[in-house]
Structures are given as structure tokens and as C-alpha cells.
Amino acid sequence: MRFLLALLVVATVSAAAAPIDIPIETNRTALVLRVDADGHLMTVHHGKRLQQAAEYGRLPGITHLNEGYSEYYNSAYTPAGSRSLLEPAVQATHADGNPSIDLVYMRHETKPAGAGVTLTTISLKDPQYPFEVTLNFRAYQNEDVVESWSTIRHSEKKDIRLQKYASANLYLSAHQYYLTHYHGNWASEVRPEETALTAGMKVLDSKLGTRAQMLQSPMFVLSLNQPAQEEQGDVLAGTLAWSGNFQFQFELDPYHNLRVLAGINPYASEYTLEPGRDFTTPALIYTYSDQGTGGASRSLHRWARNHRIPQGKGDRLTLLNNWEATQFNFDESRLVDLFNDGKKLGVDLFLLDDGWFGNTFPRNSDNAGLGDWQENKAKLPHGLGYLVQKAEAAGVKFGIWIEPEMVNPKSELYTKHPDWVIKLPNRPDAVFRNQQVLDLSNPKVQAFVYGVVDNLFTKNPKLAYIKWDCNAVIYNAYSAVNPTSHLYVDYVRGLYQVLERLRAKYPTVPMMLCSGGGARVDYGALKYFTEYWPSDNTSPAERLFIQYNYSMFFPAIASCNHITDWGNFPIKFRTDVAMMGKLGYDIVVNNLSANDLAFSQQALKTYERLKPVIYQGDLFRLQSPYTNDIASVLYVSEKQDKAVLFAYLVNSRFKAGSELPPIRLRGLQPGKRYTVQETNLMPGAKSPINNTLTYSGDFLMTIGLNPVVNDRRTSVVLEISEAL
Ligand code: GLA
Numbered sequence: 001m002r003f004l005l006a007l008l009v010v011a012t013v014s015a016a017a018a019p020i021d022i023p024i025e026t027n028r029t030a031l032v033l034r035v036d037a038d039g040h041l042m043t044v045h046h047g048k049r050l051q052q053a054a055e056y057g058r059l060p061g062i063t064h065l066n067e068g069y070s071e072y073y074n075s076a077y078t079p080a081g082s083r084s085l086l087e088p089a090v091q092a093t094h095a096d097g098n099p100s101i102d103l104v105y106m107r108h109e110t111k112p113a114g115a116g117v118t119l120t121t122i123s124l125k126d127p128q129y130p131f132e133v134t135l136n137f138r139a140y141q142n143e144d145v146v147e148s149w150s151t152i153r154h155s156e157k158k159d160i161r162l163q164k165y166a167s168a169n170l171y172l173s174a175h176q177y178y179l180t181h182y183h184g185n186w187a188s189e190v191r192p193e194e195t196a197l198t199a200g201m202k203v204l205d206s207k208l209g210t211r212a213q214m215l216q217s218p219m220f221v222l223s224l225n226q227p228a229q230e231e232q233g234d235v236l237a238g239t240l241a242w243s244g245n246f247q248f249q250f251e252l253d254p255y256h257n258l259r260v261l262a263g264i265n266p267y268a269s270e271y272t273l274e275p276g277r278d279f280t281t282p283a284l285i286y287t288y289s290d291q292g293t294g295g296a297s298r299s300l301h302r303w304a305r306n307h308r309i310p311q312g313k314g315d316r317l318t319l320l321n322n323w324e325a326t327q328f329n330f331d332e333s334r335l336v337d338l339f340n341d342g343k344k345l346g347v348d349l350f351l352l353d354d355g356w357f358g359n360t361f362p363r364n365s366d367n368a369g370l371g372d373w374q375e376n377k378a379k380l381p382h383g384l385g386y387l388v389q390k391a392e393a394a395g396v397k398f399g400i401w402i403e404p405e406m407v408n409p410k411s412e413l414y415t416k417h418p419d420w421v422i423k424l425p426n427r428p429d430a431v432f433r434n435q436q437v438l439d440l441s442n443p444k445v446q447a448f449v450y451g452v453v454d455n456l457f458t459k460n461p462k463l464a465y466i467k468w469d470c471n472a473v474i475y476n477a478y479s480a481v482n483p484t485s486h487l488y489v490d491y492v493r494g495l496y497q498v499l500e501r502l503r504a505k506y507p508t509v510p511m512m513l514c515s516g517g518g519a520r521v522d523y524g525a526l527k528y529f530t531e532y533w534p535s536d537n538t539s540p541a542e543r544l545f546i547q548y549n550y551s552m553f554f555p556a557i558a559s560c561n562h563i564t565d566w567g568n569f570p571i572k573f574r575t576d577v578a579m580m581g582k583l584g585y586d587i588v589v590n591n592l593s594a595n596d597l598a599f600s601q602q603a604l605k606t607y608e609r610l611k612p613v614i615y616q617g618d619l620f621r622l623q624s625p626y627t628n629d630i631a632s633v634l635y636v637s638e639k640q641d642k643a644v645l646f647a648y649l650v651n652s653r654f655k656a657g658s659e660l661p662p663i664r665l666r667g668l669q670p671g672k673r674y675t676v677q678e679t680n681l682m683p684g685a686k687s688p689i690n691n692t693l694t695y696s697g698d699f700l701m702t703i704g705l706n707p708v709v710n711d712r713r714t715s716v717v718l719e720i721s722e723a724l
Contacts, residue, residue, distance in 0.1 A: 022120065032044050040071070046172055048234075073259070079101035087259065088164055089261055095160055096157075103126060105123075116140065119137070121134050121135070131154040134150065135148070142306075143299050143307070147241075148283060149168070149283040159274050163270050167282055170262075173258075180192050180194045180228055181204050181248075182219060188542075189521075189537075189546055200252065203248070203250075206245055206246055207245050207265060210244070213518070217521075218242065222235060235293055238285065240283075244264070245488050265488070297552050298619060300553055304523070310529070316530065318582075319350065321353055324564045324565065325586065327354075329364075332386070339396055350391050359374060359376060359377055362378065370411055397462075402456070403468070404449045420438050420439055422475075422487070430475035433472055436472065441479050471516040512532065513525050521550065531558045538567075541569065548624070556582070561580060561584065562578060562585060563586070563587060575680065576680060579603075581614070598683050609719075610644050619633060620665070630660060634666065643674075644720070649713075657709050658709075663706070669697045670701065671697065676693070689707070694723040
């Protein structure tokens with residue numbers, strides 16, 4: 001209790017008092033906000049933490065801000081309509097029609113919010129209106145991660161209209177800013193592009209409704225003074241915890257400081273806020289690192305495992321999925337054969353994908369049946385309960401695919417509840433993958449979606465896994481039951497309410513987040529899901545890049561990497577690529593040669609041994625696939641006693657990879673000695689790696705290792721262990 005009181009800092013100043021500083025610190029970083037003489041809240045430092053907090057008072061403020069019109073440039077939450085000339089964080093029309101906001105400091109407090117976590121809240125108020133904004137900063141000390149969001153409320157006589165409500169309004173000072181952002185499409189998710197920011201505004205956003213990404217991803221890296229480097233330099237990596245429309249704005253001000261505004265996309269989302277109600281934005285999750293993108297990723301991964309992803313410190317199930325193998329064409333006996341295949345292979349679980357439901361409109365292709373979550377009697381005459389039992393008898397757990405937010409026009413659900421579907425009354429229905437989106441702003445639809453999952457578990461308590469898909473975007477955004485609703489915002493909130501309820505009742509069941517490939521990978525949804533599907537593109541050549549890019553923000557334990565037949569690669573290469581995260585299979589086991597089967601069975605055993613380091617270790621991206629013939633990543637256990645190195649040939653030109661210098665390792669203890677052993681070899685293959693030698697960590701990090709990758713050994717996995 002005494003500790004709690006000691007940490008609790010509460011301050012209140014009148015606008016005329018001397019400036020006060022509000023540092024939001026983690027072990028290595030600080031964001032320092034200052035209440036200026038007029039009571040406005042400004043950013044005066046964002047970056048490395050100072051060793052002596054007393055010196056925050058000496059911060060000059062961001063330099064050069066001396067012209068009268070520039071006073072709002074470094075505002076910690078820029079109001080619209082009054083004296084600011086730059087892009088606002090918050091914009092509203094008051095109940096009396098006045099379109100302006102001014103915000104002055106009222107009070108702040110910093111208090112503990114769990115082990116190693118502090119929560120700082122800063123209350124700001126409009127001097128002319130009962131309109132308040134609270135800025136919230138949850139700072140994770142050991143992980144150097146901050147969650148930043150705002151809460152807006154008022155007690156005006158009538159509703160107000162909120163036009164913009166950013167989660168965060170950051171301000172950085174450097175000579176140059178390099179922005180890495182990610183974009184793509186189905187099967188080509190998260191393609192990075194780095195660009196030097198120039199004067200004016202760069203905007204990244206999405207308007208897809210049900211998902212943040214596909215065309216643009218809700219994450220960015222800002223590198224200061226130089227293009228982003230993997231292990232050195234100052235970077236800020238951020239991502240919005242929101243599964244819907246987002247907007248990031250990067251505005252270079254006339255003094256060459258960078259303003260970053262991040263939040264829900266205001267596009268078609270004016271929000272009517274009643275008096276006395278809170279409007280809470282999603283959080284921008286960010287980390288500042290002076291050790292390049294590598295340092296930023298390791299911080300985000302640790303944060304995700306410790307604080308965000310369900311069972312982030314736990315285990316994951318290996319599985320065999322039937323999507324690539326059967327698509328919609330299966331029946332009960334085919335599935336029972338596949339359970340046995342799963343057992344033969346040695347996975348933990350069998351995952352039944354799309355196509356198991358619908359009777360009036362059987363789900364035999366993607367154009368019918370979605371929404372009718374009853375077992376298809378022709379394919380599964382004995383129902384799911386029978387399959388769960390049969391799987392158990394075969395020695396594997398049973399999981400199932402659902403897509404409960406969606407509906408095919410050819411379905412009983414659509415016929416019964418046309419008003420549950422998002423569509424415009426006077427325009428033709430528009431479908432995406434032959435389907436439409438249910439209106440999750442409608443509580444009845446929320447209850448239905450919850451019921452789909454709850455019924456599955458109630459009827460089949462042994463159901464061990466859910467793959468939750470979301471294959472369509474929102475076209476013709478309009479809610480029939482609540483035409484004035486802020487549909488884009490309320491859709492995502494409705495989804496989170498359903499997931500919240502489900503997680504309260506089923507806290508431990510593993511759930512995969514999928515969205516027509518990787519269109520819904522964000523930390524808003526990953527509060528509820530143990531893992532995500534990065535892309536339908538499972539060609540290992542492509543996955544090397546796709547997984548590499550997601551790894552900037554998301555940890556290996558959550559990345560579902562399945563071995564499939566995409567791309568016609570040898571089984572070892574496919575397996576080595578999939579092992580860099582949560583391993584799974586989507587193949588016809590019977591089609592494997594005896595040698596490939598034996599390899600795979602052994603690989604699953606090897607994976608059992610390696611996975612604690614892959615799941616919980618620190619990731620070092622040693623060589624990028626973009627700039628090297630050999631791509632390589634390393635996972636190092638927290639105790640630095642075990643590490644796993646993966647190396648892959650990514651160039652098929654003559655002698656590519658074979659005349660390169662050794663790969664330098666990172667993250668080991670220089671003074672420890674390590675053995676190096678090649679693992680995951682094909683049956684009978686001999687390794688050229690000498691496993692009798694020991695090396696100091698210093699040697700491995702200064703000189704490095706040659707994993708001997710070439711066109712006959714296109715991928716190599718090395719197990720590095722402290723010599724005892
Ligand atoms: C999406 C998913 C796939 C598969 C199909 C089923 O495309 O990304 O993995 O589940 O749906 O229809």
C-alpha cells in the first residue's frame with residue numbers, strides 16, 4: 001500500500017502556474033509532456049530516457065518554435081478550429097454549433113497498473129465548454145512499449161458531433177525521417193516500402209470496414225536521421241490496436257519536426273456523442289528503440305507475449321488442416337482418414353476448414369451456405385460430435401473453421417434476416433467473395449455471432465480449436481436497424497463485444513485469427529486470439545518475406561506457418577520456413593514419399609525441442625531476404641543458453657550464397673561457450689557442420705558461422721547450445 005501511494009503522483013495546477021513536466025517513462029525511453037504557461041500541453045521530448053529525471057526541467061522545448069503562430073505545433077493533442085494551423089488530433093462541433101476546441105490542462109496522475117506497468121492519465125478541458133479529453137498512457141517498463149489512447153466526454157446540453165478523435169498525437173525531432181509502411185493485397189500481404197518524408201503530409205489509411213489491412217497495414221516504422229537499420233539507430237515502431245478503418249498521418253511542420261497522428265479513420269465516421277458518455281479510442285501501441293528495428297521488434301514481441309496475446313507465455317498446438325488438401329470436397333469417412341493421417345504425422349490437432357455446414361444451401365463452394373451453421377447432413381450425417389469422438393479415438397484433438405460475421409445471399413440466414421445484412425436499400429447488393437457482412441452494430445447480430453461459437457462449444461465441449469475467418473470487406477456501408485449509427489466504428493466495437501463475451505466464457509481455447517489470408521492481423525483482435533494467419537500464400541519462397549515483415553511487429557508464437565504444396569519446394573525447405581513460428585500442415589499426408597514422411601515425423605519431434613526458444617526467445621534478423629542471397633534469423637533464449645539459427649538460400653543464380661562471409665550471430669553471452677549442431681536434416685543426410693567444436697559467444701558474434709547454404713543445401717537449421 002505504501003508502495004502504491006509512493007508511486008501515485010497527482011498534480012493539479014492552475015493555468016497561470018509555472019510550467020510542469022509530465023514524463024511518461026519506461027526503462028529506456030521517455031515521452032516528456034509540458035504544461036506551458038497558458039496551460040496547454042506540449043511535447044518537449046520523445047526518445048531516450050534521461051538518466052536524471054530532474055533534468056527534464058532543463059529541456060528547452062522543441063527548438064525554434066518561437067513565432068506566434070507556431071505555438072500549437074508540438075501540442076500533445078492538437079485541437080481543431082481555434083488557433084492551430086496544422087492537422088488536428090480532435091475535431092468536434094459543440095451542442096451549440098460552435099466548431100472549435102481549446103484544451104487546457106486540469107490534472108494528471110501516474111499510478112501503478114500491474115507489475116512493471118504504469119498508467120498516466122492527463123485531463124484536459126475546454127475553458128468555454130464542459131468538454132474534456134483524457135490522454136492515457138500505459139507504459140510497460142521492461143518492454144519499453146507504450147499504449148496511448150484518449151477518452152472524450154462532455155456534459156453539454158445536447159449531443160456533440162465528433163469529426164476526428166485520434167488515439168495519439170506524437171511529435172519527433174530529427175534531421176530526417178524515413179517512414180517504412182506496409183501494403184499489399186490478397187496473397188501478397190505486408191510489403192514494406194521506405195520513403196524519406198518531405199514537407200507536408202503523408203497519409204496511410206484503410207476503409208475496408210471489417211479489417212484494418214489488405215491494401216494498407218496498420219503499422220509503421222519511423223527511422224530518425226537515416227534509413228532504418230536492423231541493429232542500430234533510433235526508430236519508433238507503431239501499430240494501431242483496431243481491426244477496422246485506420247488513419248496514420250505524418251506531417252512535417254515548417255520547423256522540420258514530425259507530427260504523427262494515429263487513430264480510427266475519420267472517413268464516414270462522424271460520431272454523435274451524448275452528454276455523459278465516454279468515447280474511448282483504440283490504443284496506438286508503440287516502442288522507441290535506439291537499437292534499430294531489431295530492438296523495436298524484440299520489445300514489441302516481449303510486450304505481446306507478456307501482456308497482450310492470450311497465453312503468450314504458453315504453448316501452441318501443431319495441426320493438420322484440410323483446406324489445401326480437400327477444399328470443399330470431403331465427407332465423414334475422408335475426414336476420419338485425415339485424422340489418422342494427422343496421427344501418423346504426429347500433430348496435436350486436426351483442423352476442419354470451410355465446407356462443413358449448410359443444408360438448404362449446402363456449402364459446397366464459396367457461393368452458398370454461409371450463415372447456416374448446422375452440419376451439412378450429406379457430408380456429415382453423424383454431426384460434429386461424431387467427428388470430435390473419432391478424432392479423439394485416432395489420437396488427435398479436433399478444431400473447426402467458422403466465419404460467423406458473414407452471410408451468403410444464398411442462405412437461410414439471409415432469407416430470414418435481410419435486415420441483419422450491411423447493404424443500401426436503394427442499390428444492388430454488392431458481394432465480396434460471394435458474401436456480405438452482418439451488421440455487428442446490431443445487438444441481435446452480436447447475440448447471433450456469439451451464439452454460433454457458444455453453441456459449437458456447448459454441443460461439443462471437447463472442441464479444441466477455432467479458426468475464425470473474415471473474408472469480406474464492407475461495401476455499401478449502411479445499417480438498416482440504426483441508419484444513423486457510426487457503422488464503421490460500431491462494427492468493430494460490436495465484434496470486440498462478442499469476442500470479450502466469448503473469452504470470458506472460454507478463456508483458454510486456442511483461436512486463430514484469419515481474414516482471407518492475413519487481412520486482419522492487428523493487436524486489437526490479438527487481445528482475443530492466440531495466433532494469426534499471415535497469408536493464404538504459403539509458398540515458402542514468399543513466406544520468407546511475408547513472415548519477415550510481420551516479425552517486425554508480431555511474435556513468432558502467434559504466426560501460423562503451414563507446410564503446403566504451394567510452390568513445389570522440397571519438404572525440408574518448406575518445413576524449415578514453417579518452423580520459424582507456429583508450425584502446421586495443410587497437405588495430403590498420403591502423397592508424401594516414405595522419405596518425406598519420415599523426415600516430417602522426425603521434424604515434429606525436433607520442433608518440440610526447438611519451440612520453447614522459437615516461441616519465447618528474442619528474435620534477431622541476421623540477414624534480410626531483401627538484400628542477401630542467404631536470409632537468416634536467430635532466436636535466442638532469455639537465459640542465452642540456447643539459440644536456433646535458420647538460414648535460407650533466396651537467390652537461385654549460379655553459386656549464389658556459396659562464396660559469402662560467415663553469418664554473425666547476435667544476442668549470445670560473449671563469455672559463454674556454445675556447441676553448434678545441425679538439425680532437421682533429411683533422413684540419412686550428413687551435415688558438413690562440425691558438432692564437436694565449441695565456440696565462445698564472442699567468436700560467434702564477432703566472426704560468425706558458415707551454415708554452408710548452397711543450391712544443394714537450400715535451407716539449414718542450427719541448434720546452438722551452451723556447452724556444459
Ligand atoms: C480463406 C482463408 C483460407 C480458408 C478459406 C476457406 O481464404 O484464408 O485459409 O480458410 O478462407 O474458405
